[in-house]
Amino acid sequence: MAGLASPGPGASARPRPREPGGPAGRPGPQPRRLPAEAPRPGAMIRCRACGAPITRRAWAIRVRDAHEHTVFNPAGLVFRIGCFVEAPGVRPFGPRSTAFSWFPGHAWMVSACAGCGCHLGWLFLAEPSAPGAPARPPVFHGLVLDRLVEGAGDSPSTPSA
Ligand SMILES: [Zn+2]
Secondary structure (H helix, E strand, O other): OOOOOOOOOOOOOOOOHHHHHOOOOOOOOOOOOOOOOOOOOOOOOEEEOOOOOEEEEHOOOEEEOEEEEEEOOOOEEEEEEEOOOOOOOEEEEEEEEEOOOOOOOEEEEEEEEOOOOOEEEEEEEOOOOOOOOOOOEEEEEEHHHEEEEEEEOOOOOOOOO
């Protein structure tokens, strides 16, 4: 196609004639994009093994049209993973690899619980050059849902034993 110069549908810059009589200065109010909603952190999701806080329900995202993905690795192990935009409770480690990536265009690193070190999933990082790829999050976490438990809220409560 020859329309390289035309902005995509997301571009909002529309040539607008200047109005000499308008208020001086720049346009102040920004367009509202999100509904006014109380910032709710959502339920805490914790490591099933040690109870350390890993991520939050509110940080769940959809990647390739789904939050949950059932995937398997070259060894034949099946994982049910959920995608999260943030997971402060995990520590990625090891080499960055693109081998067998479940999300084409993303490299991955293994993620472990920062509390107990058990394997919780993977950190996916968008490769810089993927021509023609659809929009995708630059970084996200794929966490093994069976290794997580969803807590009720924010309280640092210990599991009742
Ligand atoms: Zn843990």
